Amino acid sequence: MSILLRLLPYIAALALVAGALFGAYHHGVTVTDSKWQAQWYARDTRDEAARAANESAARVLEQAYQQSINKAVQDGQRIIDQATADASTARASADGLRGAADKLAARLAASEAGGNSCTAAASKAAARAATVLADVLKRADQRAGDLAEVADQARARGVTCEQAYDGLSK
Template sequence: MKPIWLQVLPCIAALTLAAGALFGAYHHGVTVTDEKWQSAWNARDTRDAEAKSLNEAAERTREQAYQQSINKAVQDGQRNIDQAMADAAAARASADGLRGAADNLARRLAASEASGNSCTAAASKAAARAAAVLADVLKRADQRAGDLAAVADQARARGMTCEQAYDGLIRSSALH
């Protein structure tokens, strides 16, 4: 009779082969599944990268549209400010003529005061002083009004520039 271990050896070998075959099948299934998932993840990563690239390009285009809108508003605003400054300079030149006329009137009254007779000298002197004060007040008021008008024109032009830039941004964002 054969020893027991020789009788059990074929069973152990068969069990070992069966276990090895089962482990090999299991390992092959895990490998195939891992490769399948890895392939799916790689495809997802590729789609994500493409979507990111498309989104970045769309955002760059939108940003460039915003910037062009703002640049146009700034150029238009600067043109308005330049026009306001030119108008203010023209108004100053016109006002200089008015101030010169007021100074000439005050000088003529002062000259007529000096050449007048003694009975009308006091009245003439008072009138000349009043005319000089009036001419000075007129010059100062006109100068201040010109300064305020220049500031108001520039503030208006700047406000319109901001409004135009804002409207451009709103229109651009409504399109996207």
């Protein structure tokens, strides 16, 4: 036992040194963890600020795109409205042309009633041909007007789409 008593101060000193080393190690770990936690927190704060700034910039850009699209739609609607008005004007003018063709066909049909039999047969054939021609002219004019209206509106829609795309791509 005397050896144990002799070694006890050394064991106690060794335990104190080990405890001090463990305390120093634990303090170092704690300081290092605190340092990393502070850096992570700072990084997270910077990331959040950058995210907010990017989101704000994206919203501004999105609003600019939307305003560009709205302007293109308004311009396109104005063009479509103008095309519709032009088509109505053309339709009214075409109605006058069709009326003139009907009057001509009616006048030719009325003129076939009189005259001698040879000229009456030729006149009757000519009146029928004129009536058919007038009918073909009316239908062709009607169809041309319809196609022109559709083409004008399709062009206006295409221009609107092109303006919207140009607004987004710039």
